Amino acid sequence: MFDFGKWTACFNDWLLGLGMADWLAVLIECVIIGVLILLTYTVLALFYILYERKLCAYFQCRLGPMRVGPWGLLQVFADMFKILIKELICLKGTDRFLFKLAPYLVITASVVMLACLPWGNGLQIIDWNIGIFFVLAVSSVGVLGILLAGWASNNKYTLIGAMRSGAQMISYEISLGLALMAIVVLAGSNPDIHPMKISDLVTAQTDAWFLFKGHVPAIIAFLIYIVAATAETNRGPFDLPEAEHELTAGYHTEYSGIHFGFFYLAEYLNLFIVSGIASLMFLGGWMPLHIPGWDGFNDIMNYIPGIVWFLAKAFFISYVIIWFKWTFPRVRIDQLIAFEWKYLMPFALANLLLMAVFVAFGWHF
Numbered sequence: 001m002f003d004f005g006k007w008t009a010c011f012n013d014w015l016l017g018l019g020m021a022d023w024l025a026v027l028i029e030c031v032i033i034g035v036l037i038l039l040t041y042t043v044l045a046l047f048y049i050l051y052e053r054k055l056c057a058y059f060q061c062r063l064g065p066m067r068v069g070p071w072g073l074l075q076v077f078a079d080m081f082k083i084l085i086k087e088l089i090c091l092k093g094t095d096r097f098l099f100k101l102a103p104y105l106v107i108t109a110s111v112v113m114l115a116c117l118p119w120g121n122g123l124q125i126i127d128w129n130i131g132i133f134f135v136l137a138v139s140s141v142g143v144l145g146i147l148l149a150g151w152a153s154n155n156k157y158t159l160i161g162a163m164r165s166g167a168q169m170i171s172y173e174i175s176l177g178l179a180l181m182a183i184v185v186l187a188g189s190n191p192d193i194h195p196m197k198i199s200d201l202v203t204a205q206t207d208a209w210f211l212f213k214g215h216v217p218a219i220i221a222f223l224i225y226i227v228a229a230t231a232e233t234n235r236g237p238f239d240l241p242e243a244e245h246e247l248t249a250g251y252h253t254e255y256s257g258i259h260f261g262f263f264y265l266a267e268y269l270n271l272f273i274v275s276g277i278a279s280l281m282f283l284g285g286w287m288p289l290h291i292p293g294w295d296g297f298n299d300i301m302n303y304i305p306g307i308v309w310f311l312a313k314a315f316f317i318s319y320v321i322i323w324f325k326w327t328f329p330r331v332r333i334d335q336l337i338a339f340e341w342k343y344l345m346p347f348a349l350a351n352l353l354l355m356a357v358f359v360a361f362g363w364h365f
């Protein structure tokens with residue numbers, strides 16, 4: 001498979017060959033990478049907005065946005081332009097500093113998590129040996145932005161929405177983390193890789209994806225992860241923080257213009273991020289589908305670029321999560337929290353123990 005790391009190494013050598021100092025070459029690379037990350041972030045968010053609107057219309061036997069551009073493809077750009085020219089309103093009685101800081105915390109956490117995802121072999125920015133732990137830690141920063149937004153708005157609806165969101169995200173982070181730890185335990189059976197380094201986790205799935213190698217515990221962990229990730233991103237049927245019939249718009253009721261746009265973009269990018277993590281941890285990331293003994297089929301699969309594999313898997317998982325939203329009715333907040341603490345988390349703990357037993361006795365593939 002193509003190694004994108006060769007491109008970055010050649011670019012670095014080219015900068016140094018121009019006679020630049022090491023610090024200047026690193027600075028130029030950081031600026032270029034930062035611009036590319038922001039561009040990727042924006043394009044993905046716009047794509048996901050249109051993606052969900054079209055899927056929602058399909059589920060409801062409608063056409064969705066059709067007026068701006070062919071088949072409505074330019075509708076998201078019109079919406080983005082409208083948000084950019086909206087006035088930024090800061091109401092009387094709000095904590096102005098925290099009110100303006102909150103959306104930047106949410107968007108920063110989302111951007112940093114996006115930088116941790118490898119889209120191909122060597123095509124990632126952050127690749128530490130504690131990659132999964134770092135992603136889980138950064139995801140917690142977004143909760144702070146939501147809590148600050150609800151409290152600083154000086155509105156009872158935003159405060160209730162922020163408290164709901166904080167309780168929901170903190171609760172379901174436990175099950176989400178336990179599901180990922182089950183895969184880390186499975187990866188730890190391979191002495192040649194670091195079980196928490198994301199690139200090593202993908203490399204370990206060269207012969208088969210963890211969803212198939214891990215047997216029953218891996219399938220259970222995948223299902224737990226999908227449910228927990230849906231709740232973690234405040235997606236329906238777990239969108240209690242933004243329950244329109246109860247809290248108007250929830251924690252971002254008082255936001256307008258680009259500040260509201262930050263929350264809006266972060267919500268859709270978080271959908272891609274949790275889908276991308278599921279793709280990397282359970283479905284091999286950029287690794288193609290290989291079937292042992294089918295050499296001809298495997299050779300054909302190798303011709304498909306790794307970035308196509310990664311995006312296809314991430315979009316498929318996002319499709320499933322969007323499907324949940326437009327299929328199941330919204331649950332009550334007490335049902336949501338009770339489901340996590342009484343059922344999902346104990347089940348995730350038991351599955352982690354089951355995975356440890358499978359690894360200890362060598363029952364995985």
